Amino acid sequence: MKITLSVIKADIGGYVGHSDSHPEILEVAREKLKKARLSGLLIDFEVTKCGDDAQLIMTHQQGENNEKIHKLAWDTFISGTELARKLKLYGAGQDLLSDAFSGNVKGMGPGVAEMEIEERKSEPVIVFMADKTSAGAWNLPLYKMFADPFNTIGLVIAPNMHSGFSFEIHDVKEHKKITLNSPEEIYDMLIFIGAPSRYAVKAVYSRDTGDIAAVSSTQRLALIAGRYVGKDDPVCIVRAQGNFPAVGEILEPFTHPTLVEGWMRGSHHGPLMPVSVEDSTPARFDGPPRVTSLGFQLAEGKLVGPRDMFIDKSFDEARHQANLIADYMRKHGPFEPHRLPLEEMEYTTMPQIMDKISGRFEPLEE
Ligand code: F6R
Ligand code: MG
Ligand code: MG
Secondary structure, eight states: OEEEEEEEEEOOOBSSTTSOOOHHHHHHHHHHHHHHHHTTSOSEEEEEEETTEEEEEEEESSOTTOHHHHHHHHHHHHHHHHHHHHTTOBTTTTTOOOSSOOSOSTTSSOEEEEEEEEOOSSEEEEEEEEESBOGGGGHHHHHHHHHOTTTOTHHHHOGGGTTOEEEEEEETTTTEEEEEETTTTHHHHHHHHTSTTTEEEEEEEETTTOOEEEEEOOOOHHHHHTSOOOOOOOEEEEEOSTTSOOHHHHHGGGGSOOEEEESGGGOEEEEOEEOOSTTOOOOBTTBSOEEEEEEEEEETTEEEEEEEGGGSGGGHHHHHHHHHHHHHHHTTTTSTTTBOOGGGGTTTTHHHHHHHHGGGOOOOOO
16 A cells, blocks of 8 residues: 655744744645545645744655645644744744645755655555754665664674665755765765765665665755745654564664754754653753654554654663753853854854955955
């Protein structure tokens, strides 16, 4: 049975500031999607949050990039925004960059990750959601899951994973893509995905079967709007078990709180802290960046779950480490490498400041 799993998310208003989502907004979304399930458009759905982002996790049989599904998501975000305006939530409708829907939410602000799959006999999937960071944040974890035998022992000892995975990598600035194969091309691949502000892993495929293993959202809000409008706060779907890494191999990369772009004003490097949905409330210096993960078993498209995977005690140490790293990074204040390099700040206040004082720069006397 062919099923499409669509995760579409947007920040439509923060509570308080950019720290969380208001429960009533999520309730509005649930009501909307309930109607769509009743009408048969959706098989099932789950509405959740990651920090100030509303997350719509939907299953259906309409395929990827489907106009009806994207319109449903758009209309849901519009209804949520109306309530956000009434409650005067912060940045109501922040990620809705267009006034009218035109067939597909891509390029309009919301983040999208979708995969059409032939549902297996048992289909465990993990949906990762992040707040206060950008699309490239998945590069290192996806590399570890699908290419690093020190993380995923299955690459070495499970015959159905031994031929490796291929990585579809997007150049988010030049709008180009390339597919590279692991393991034989990992040195080439790391040149690109090790630079996550420009190159983001869009999807991963099993080389044995060609089946999709993972897909992420790669849109960059600032590149769409031409100015800083918040970080992209990406999502990622990963299939687990069988021909794919085990659930534990998929979660393992997050025991290391990697440094990602985002945090305060989207202009800092900070540790990605794995947390439960409940704890996705970035409040310290608007952070540190968070990642949540919900696990489901699909049953003819029905979302059996969710299980909040990072609630597990074994992630306590990663959270503790993330807090220590946050302290360490914060001590740098406005200095790099805590603050992002200038080229990454080009959509923030940098150009205005340069305009104001550029006349005062004088040539050096050599
Ligand atoms: C980061 C983020 C926040 C805001 C900051 C300033 O992604 O959303 O750190 O950038 O709170 O917000 P404004 O400019 O809306 O006052
Ligand atoms: Mg916000
Ligand atoms: Mg956010």
